[in-house]
Amino acid sequence: MAVSISDVARLANVSISTVSRVVNGSNLVNAQTRARVESAIRQLGYRPNPFARGLMLRKSEIVGLVLPDLHGEFYSEIIRGANVQARQLGYSLVVSSSRGGEESHSLLHAIKQRSLLDGVAVMVSELTDQVHELLTDLRLPLVLLDSDIEGASHDSVVIDQRQGAAAVVRHLVMRCGAQRVVFVGGLKTNVDTIARFEAYRGVLEEGGLRFSADDVYYLDYGYESAYALARREVRGWAGRGSALFAANDEMAAGILAAAAAEGVRVPGELAVVGFDDTRVARMTRPPLTTVRVPMAEMGARAIELLCERVSDPKRPAARVSLQPRLIVRESCGAKAG
Amino acid sequence: MAVSISDVARLANVSISTVSRVVNGSNLVNAQTRARVESAIRQLGYRPNPFARGLMLRKSEIVGLVLPDLHGEFYSEIIRGANVQARQLGYSLVVSSSRGGEESHSLLHAIKQRSLLDGVAVMVSELTDQVHELLTDLRLPLVLLDSDIEGASHDSVVIDQRQGAAAVVRHLVMRCGAQRVVFVGGLKTNVDTIARFEAYRGVLEEGGLRFSADDVYYLDYGYESAYALARREVRGWAGRGSALFAANDEMAAGILAAAAAEGVRVPGELAVVGFDDTRVARMTRPPLTTVRVPMAEMGARAIELLCERVSDPKRPAARVSLQPRLIVRESCGAKAG
């Protein structure tokens, strides 16, 4: 059996209350006693039992982060930002993907059963009823990333998708002279894809350009599928004033590679832009014009909000909106302006 | 105050022991009583308090994963594999990077103070004394990834770096006819870099090739620095029978880009190979010959070992070794054989 507070008390010849005071840094304890207790603690290698402590304090100092998936740089950066922030605030971070495996294996499900977590930040790619229901009576501080649940009161951090998408499409139209813009999205039901599509469509209208449903494709955010699609279609897309807006960088990279393979010059015959500004954006040739999404910051702010709420459950719900930023490189054929 | 086991007992007109039995699925309880209790549980929305439970059971069902860094696909894939496995086994996964921030902010440090975790899997890129000391009296089930601590008894999962590195260098020498192989590593102190370098050197000798310290570079595993280096050096590297072995794919990608920028043909004038088989390996042009490291599996096996040990602390230490595999693409100028 591990050494407990009473062992320390015995060795130091004090009561357990005194030991507790020393451990918790209470200052109403005599310097000499403290020294004696501390020595006993060291000698015994005593470490407070976190369960017993949690039983009293009702805090685990652990928060959760649930993402739609753990694949790819986008999520990985969110985790990274979240981790830094969590550690900074003295919390540990449990991560999990909501997808994959049966529903009953999801972290949210587990949390609902019984959870040590002090709170959880959740990002969902599709807001199904199931998720909705799961989220509404979590009885746990909740921060939503990149979406909102009507009715429920919770903190959230979102990125201004529309603004970012509009900026890059506007750049295409205003500065690169695009007359036609092809849109390649992720899953049609994906909330980000929807927002980006709407912004895209809005800018087309605002610029007096014709919108054609034939110029809209829905894929899966993957390099491979974008590459495959572009191998078939890129010649049809190419031409004077042609541009393409891919809803993430990976797909844009796939399209770039396919264009090269098909002998279509970028940006000469086709301007291409992506979204997210992940690492690949700097690794393609030509480098990708894209929209920088502050991924790590998203994670960090979410955890920050979460921990704030953990320590002050009464504080009114906050909503922080992060602004993405246009990053002009060479794939669109126009310098920043 | 939340609803507790005694509330349920009262409502169902039974004792708390009976409720406990129902909750824990003990079968020595009358079907009718069980039904009554279950109904009460639902009605009250009762969820067992995990702290109280942990106090008795001494288990949190949370395990930790500490990586040197959370940046990049390599670590992200380990996390993904670990997460899947953890969920599968009914555990939650705490993730953290060991680097970044002061030492006192590290998860390991926190764990040492007091931790709810049932165990922890740790990967260190450099085995400093500090880390060593931290690890030796963790008093927690420990699995080491990709390294070993002498003396201490612990499970570990390693990948056979030397075998993988040897395979790819041998491929360069035997099948691609390389006469000279440049080595570009990560940090000189990095354990993986060291293993890969040694294998590289071994193969050179075994092939009767001259080893030159001038052909060895140490960078930081990053695209940018490799690009910068190659912009300066790639012309000197190029030539008949010249090849380059980069210790990861990112650096290889940077080198490829620099070669293109400098007008050096790959693989014509310089064969290039990488390591890891991350996503970029398929996104470069030409696609990268590399060594596939089963990243997700590493994470999964580590967690598997860890959870096994949590439930059976007496089981002898296990050591699983994962074999990387040569993946031949086009950057080396030779088909697989």
Next chain:
DNA sequence: TTGTAGGCGTTATCAC
């Protein structure tokens, strides 16, 4: 099959 009671290791509230 069910109930009683003791204990898990802390913190918090009192007295002294």
Next chain:
DNA sequence: GTGATAACGCCTACAA
């Protein structure tokens, strides 16, 4: 300043 002692919510002999 310090020490009893009562929670905290659950599990588990042991008794009935």
